[in-house]
Amino acid sequence: MKASVGVLSGTLVFEPFPRRDEQGSVVCIFDAEIAFAAGMDLRQLVQETQTRTMRGAIRGLHIRTDGGVGHLVHCPHGAVLDVAVDLRPTSPTYRLWMTVVLDDVDHRSVWLPAGLAHGYQALTPTADVCCRVNRIERPEYEVTIRYDDPDLAIPWPLPVTNVSDRDAAAPALAVVEPMLDDWFGALQ
Secondary structure (H helix, E strand, C coil): CEEEECCCCCCEEEECCCEEECCEEECCCCCHHHHHHCCCCHHHCCEEEEEEEECCEEEEEEEECCCCCCEEEEEEECEEEEEEEECCCCCCCCCCEEEEEEECCCCCEEEECCCEEEEEEECCCEEEEEEEECCCCCHHHEEECCCCCCCCCCCCCCCCCEECHHHHCCCCHHHHHHHHHHHHCCCC
């Protein structure tokens, strides 16, 4: 497995080396030594969630208002276009976004530090996404930014087939931007 620096400040992309054989393949999707050497504090990963999403559906862009949450994201079944937007006002990559295809072929995963909005679109008939996080889920602190915000202009690869009511009603980044200093200003 190799770790490389992602496009946004503090992000890491992990690329394993699947071993293929007559039965299929074997792949190590997480290596604590490599993650630690790349700068992750693994002691803080406290919870994992899994979602199943249908082709074309988008989840996100979700953020947390109490200082954010770090995500280690991978897709054990299917494929997704994973998207992160840097909302840390003090970050050198503030307001920039990045995409990574996560799938069950290459088994890539991505570390997204606190202060990034996160979302994804399913590219296959069904896609499962697993997120290990460094803070326990607290729905009362969750906020969503519009996935189709024209200021961000994220190029989703498929026509959008489904968005939750919560995500469809989400405000544009311009509406929540005045609050970002309070939410993420001290994050680096």
